[in-house]
Amino acid sequence: MLQPRIQSICRQCLISTARRTYATVVESPIRASTTTSDAVAYTPASAPMRKQTGFEMRTYKPRTPGVRHLRRPINDHLWKGKPYAKLTFAKVGHGKGGRNNSGRVVMRHRGGGHRRRIRTVDYIRSTPGKHIVERIEYDPNRSAHLALIESIKTKEKSYIIAAEGMRAGDTVESFLSGVPKDLLASMGGVMDPGMLAAKTAFRGNCLPMHMVPLGTQIYNVGSTAGKGAVFCRSAGTYATVIAKEETGGETKKKVKVVMVRLQSGEVRKVDKDACATIGVSSNPHWQFRQLGKAGRSRWLNIRPTVRGLAMNASDHPHGGGRGKSKGNVHPVSIWGTPAKGGFKTRRKRNPNKYVVKERVRNQGKRRRDN
Numbered sequence: 001m002l003q004p005r006i007q008s009i010c011r012q013c014l015i016s017t018a019r020r021t022y023a024t025v026v027e028s029p030i031r032a033s034t035t036t037s038d039a040v041a042y043t044p045a046s047a048p049m050r051k052q053t054g055f056e057m058r059t060y061k062p063r064t065p066g067v068r069h070l071r072r073p074i075n076d077h078l079w080k081g082k083p084y085a086k087l088t089f090a091k092v093g094h095g096k097g098g099r100n101n102s103g104r105v106v107m108r109h110r111g112g113g114h115r116r117r118i119r120t121v122d123y124i125r126s127t128p129g130k131h132i133v134e135r136i137e138y139d140p141n142r143s144a145h146l147a148l149i150e151s152i153k154t155k156e157k158s159y160i161i162a163a164e165g166m167r168a169g170d171t172v173e174s175f176l177s178g179v180p181k182d183l184l185a186s187m188g189g190v191m192d193p194g195m196l197a198a199k200t201a202f203r204g205n206c207l208p209m210h211m212v213p214l215g216t217q218i219y220n221v222g223s224t225a226g227k228g229a230v231f232c233r234s235a236g237t238y239a240t241v242i243a244k245e246e247t248g249g250e251t252k253k254k255v256k257v258v259m260v261r262l263q264s265g266e267v268r269k270v271d272k273d274a275c276a277t278i279g280v281s282s283n284p285h286w287q288f289r290q291l292g293k294a295g296r297s298r299w300l301n302i303r304p305t306v307r308g309l310a311m312n313a314s315d316h317p318h319g320g321g322r323g324k325s326k327g328n329v330h331p332v333s334i335w336g337t338p339a340k341g342g343f344k345t346r347r348k349r350n351p352n353k354y355v356v357k358e359r360v361r362n363q364g365k366r367r368r369d370n
Contacts, residue, residue: 070292113301123228143235163279222274236284
């Protein structure tokens, strides 16, 4: 069993301890620096930034070479038991090996790996009423964590993508079906946007896009009304509501479409009744993990990737020849399509009408900061 270790804090602490203990946590080399000792960095707990400068990763005493470079996020709050069986089913069949329904390989470098069970995740969240978060679980099928929630009224359980900072015992609610009567009565029967946002825009709550205040960080963002979330579902991702396009006069203004900015810089239009969850997707430090050995990658159903230069000429356009030579050809994929920047594959005609501003594409050139 892997035993975590801790870096020694001070010499006085080591003298006072009777026996030697090994560390659980090591600080990341990236640390926030302050000019004065009284300065305190404030970060909103409901929406942590992905580029925050101070975080900790778990490391282990290198008793074997495979754990010397092992780095894991610290998630001590996760459920240590099995998942809720009624919301899972086994992942079986040749799809686990990257095959389609006819048995052909459509996704290379997939196969093996530990057996898994698929968790049925509720991406629509159309059930009204308050729900209690029972626990936060690890899911081997995705990078973000899951939250098992239970309806207070019907006692039905469901899985949702957990928000960063969400813990067991929290209360979440969905307002996709409308504003409850008791909430409307508490506002005096008047639908005031500011007061409504102050009572509904909490971490983990699911709102239609027209109810989300401007500048709010959201995840599990839907594209059309009545369907599930399609954007910002992986670990640490979020979108920002930047504008609302309204129609009608000054007395009868209605939101027509909502514009959100993704982390890539792309600005998109989404339906005003599409779903969105307040907050940032959980497990934001997942991108800093280090597997430590090749075998751990095999456990994750990932098979090795062989360079085309190391193949035979019959297997890859870069293969064959004496020594390291790719036959004086431009870099291409195994199927012969150009593999470097500058080869555009998107259509010039009939562009995506929902994209207001495309993300920055370098096309193989260094992007200037100015």
